[in-house]
Amino acid sequence: MTEAPLPVDPPFRISMLVYDRRYRSMTFQVIVFILVMALCWWLISNTIQNLAALGKDFNFGFLFQRAGYDISQRPIPYTSDDTHLRATFVGLLNTLIVSVLGCVAATILGVAIGVARLSKSWLFARLMTVYVEIFRNIPLLLWILIIYAIFTEVMPPPSAYRGDDPAWSMILFDNVALTNRYTAIPSLGMTNDPGSLDLGARITVNWATIAFLVAIIGGWFLRDMILKRAQAIQDRTGHRPTTWWINLSVMTVPSLLLIWYFGLHLMSPELKGFNFGGGLNVHNSLVVLWLALTLYTGAFIAEIVRGGILAISHGQSEAAFALGLPPNRTMNLVILPQALRVIIPPLISQYLNLMKNSSLAIAASYMDLRATLGGTTLNQTGRELESMVLMMLIYLALSLVISAGMNMFNRRVRLKER
Amino acid sequence: MKKTAFLGTIAVAGMAAGMGFADTLSDVKARGVLNCGVNTGLVGFAAPDANGNWAGFDIDLCKAIAAAVLGDPSKVKYVPTTGQTRFTALSSGEVDVLARNSTWTFSRDTDLKLDFAGVNYYDGQGFMVPKDLGVTSVKELSGATICIQTGTTTELNLADYFKANGLEYQPVNIDSNAEGEQQYMAGACDAYTTDISGLAATRAAFADPENHVILPEVISKEPLGPAVRHGDNNWGDIVRWTLNALIAAEEYGVTSKNIEELVKSSNNPEIQRLLGVTDNLGAMIGLDKDWAKRAIQASGNYGEIFAANIGEQTPIGLARGLNAQWKEGGLLYAQPFR
């Protein structure tokens, strides 16, 4: 046998940049990089030239000027004297509020309908199929417009509650009034107001709220400890102590005590002048957008859930039945935990979609980020470049945060492969 | 195959790319079409009909400019702009002139780098309420819910006025006039506020206009006028003097009917100058001497345009009010043609 000569690296030649596999990818990357950089440079230099031609500059100083416009939904105090920055923040909070509410409700609705579509009740399952198909195949904008129109046209104006013989009367023991502007619900009043904690920037949190939060979280924590202890006793002695009444009391008693201490009571809304006052007015804009996003995204989630459940092999449920588990426990203990693995990744993208779709808010008069920063502020200041850049960055950041958080959750529920 | 389409579009885009907009007049002439930014739909001012033909007060101004510059009032491309896109459309060169009932304000004139060529409608912000609300003054609207279009000067005026008068209100920020009407008609807001001309146009289209009143207070000055880009003074002059020609024509009694006759027979030196019979004023702004004549012929003088689109004979039924000639107590005052 003759020994093969050791391969010797041929000396480097320029043509190897193109023909040699080892260098080719490097060459290619360098070319791509140069092209992309050239594109960026081209775009930026165009922008600079255009801005110069228009006599505009690129600065975010406008954010600190007086906004001058009012916003109908204000989670934090805001007046027209505040800055555009604060208006932007109000818009961002509104976006977050409707997105979180939407995600929660859409998940509940989606899971319910996804399961219902597999129900044995032929009629109901068909009905849910119709719902899913109708909502999935018609643009969201139409749903927002329709639901907004329903709320505007079907609900009465507040004046319908006026007079000795009003056309409409309040429901739920005179506590709730549905109008075509808002739903007036009772607000919480306190006879013994502990004052508020000032977080700066005129954002305040009532001490009572903090007390309740502490009570609830603390109660939950205690319950956890009690359960752990009970488990430990059970492991040790085989006998589980009764815990339900202790649990119930640690969860509720502190809150009840606080209610009594602060003198918490409901304050019913009353018609004062043009509008209801005294209670809490939940704007229809929020409800409409929330409903539309929920119904629309819920239809997609229902499909995901159904697909996830169907993806779990039939054998799993048969095995569960063979063990004698009733159908609902089969669903809760066997099917759903496994289906979750399949469901969660597409669910994340639905949440992201919902958040992005909430930018249609202005069609329901809801002042979200798009309507404040990307709408009125942009329009009043004429700073379209700055406003758009800032708005896109905020949305991008929100998307990245949501998907990062959800991916973390996904990693936790993922089946540990062995 | 799909790549074909992609590159093709890029190529088409490249071809469609126009020239710079430093000299709007020669651009318009080279293009043969005037790009005119208008409202997406406000009856009486600018709205497309069932066949897509635009009509309205602002539209007639576009036609007059096109007639003056290009010699043909139909050579206009109407670019519908929303409250949000209008100024960018102008500054980016997408439109040559913006005739979209836009208020002439300090910051728009300076910071947004626009030039307002004049005022074609003196407006003011008002409030409309249903009659059965029993309200007779804006001062009684404390605590009311008010519909307001976002992104307009009216939004700022409303906030300022209510604040100055110590009144409370709940805004409903709506996206378009059509939506505002819907909300208002359903009673989702107690009052609707926008320019009085807009309120009149809106009310005119109601099934029961007699049940709605426009409150007497006018809370702001809203001089509406055509805007052009800052920095092209010659083009600004053309738009300004076309508007002035329409106004002056009404002052001198020149109408689209008698214009031909006046060209031949009038011996009023002002009319002769305006219509290019004696002096050649057009040459000073880069047009021919008949420019004003064509502008007036396009849809008539200011009075005719007003009467045809928004005047008392139309469903909108606006009185001339501030928009009467200065001799009749109004504010219309065309600078002399000399």
Place this chain on the structure above:
Amino acid sequence: MGKTSAAFVRETMLPPEPPPMRERGVVKWLHENLFPTPVSTVLTVLGVLIIWFLVDHFYAWFAHSVWNASSLPECREIIAATWGEGASGACFAVIRERWNQYVFGFYPPDLYWRATMTFGMLFVALAPILFSESREIRRIVLVVASVLTLLSMMELNAPGVWMGFAVLVFLGALTLAERRAGWLLIFSALYPLLGVWLLWGGSVWGPAMVLAGFGLGWLAFVLVGRISPVLAAAVAILAALLFWTLLAREVAQFAGWLLPLSIRAVASDQFGGFLLSITIGVAGIALSLPLGIVLALARRSDMFLVTSLAVIFIEFIRGVPLITLLFVASLLLNYFLPPGTNFDIILRVIIMVTLFAAAYMAEVIRGGLAALPRGQYEAADSLGLDYWKAQRLIILPQALKISIPGIVSTFIGMFKDTTLVTFVGLYEPLKSISDAVRNNIAWKGIYWEPFIFSGAIFFIICFSMSRYSMYLERRLQRDHR
């Protein structure tokens, strides 16, 4: 054996008893499908209640609809006269009067046939791509599309020459589809140019020059390709670009002077309604497909820089709402392009929609690439194919096929999203056209009917596409088993 003590022995078989009442016929079906468990019974009752509620609330409204009136007040009068005072009824007369605006926007009415023909031919162009799976389906789609298109063209008074052209195209397509479906791809490749020309009109030489540029590029590629494929690609691209920027306009003018073949031009601002939605949707998806493929390959490549650039682009686009991109199209694109560049808003919107769809498309195709068995890549390697040959001959054809359902659902999503162009002042069918219709005094205050009409059209288009993609999905799954 003696006599048995049995008193009775059955000698014939008994006829089988019918199953008990619960187990047969309607009752069985009802029992199994409507009332099998208490929960299901509750749900069934709930379902019945929902249906009853819907019928109770909306039946009268639909039943009282008026199709023949010239204004909303007239509608209401007719309803009041026929069904008594206070009766509610739909006024679909608005659709009858203004349907053309919902469908075509402000496109010149005497040219409606051109838009219709373009739309009909879209199915021919799609046939070899979407309907390549089964000959029967392809046949049905083509026949139905041809017949409907020709009938509507006739109804819309298309000129005879063009009727002839359409008949020729459809007949040719039908023949080819039966014999050599692959050849239809040539039509698919030409269709974008044909569609642009038919919709916007103008001289035929403009699109022809675009085509000539590609021809030139291909020629250069073939000629130089013998020396070096990499060089050839560069030369080909350069040649095409040079031709388009330097020569195309002059050549087109000269050709136009020599042989003035042109049809009436229609400006972009006359596009509206579903014509606009479909134009943006189809253009967006057709353009985003190649971009999406490139991005997907880039994201899966082992070159760090290329991968990161692709990831940044895809995640950026997917992280922001489409509406912000549309605002970029309408507000900012002019900042990013050389001073003075200015082109039409529809084209700008199409560019942004393309970028948007490309990011999603890239993810869909990446899924398709990932779903391909590893062995396919190894097989390609073992055959000694280089990267591009492997992608072109082995990987992409399979990956794209798997991705078709995903591509279709991306398209559905994008088609629905075209309604957002209302926020940049284009006349899409849901909001802008309805607002324009309501601007007319005759139709002030009409909401539900236009919503139902345009919603129904969206539903029909999207639903049939989603059903077709599900069918494809099932079929493709079977192929892979």
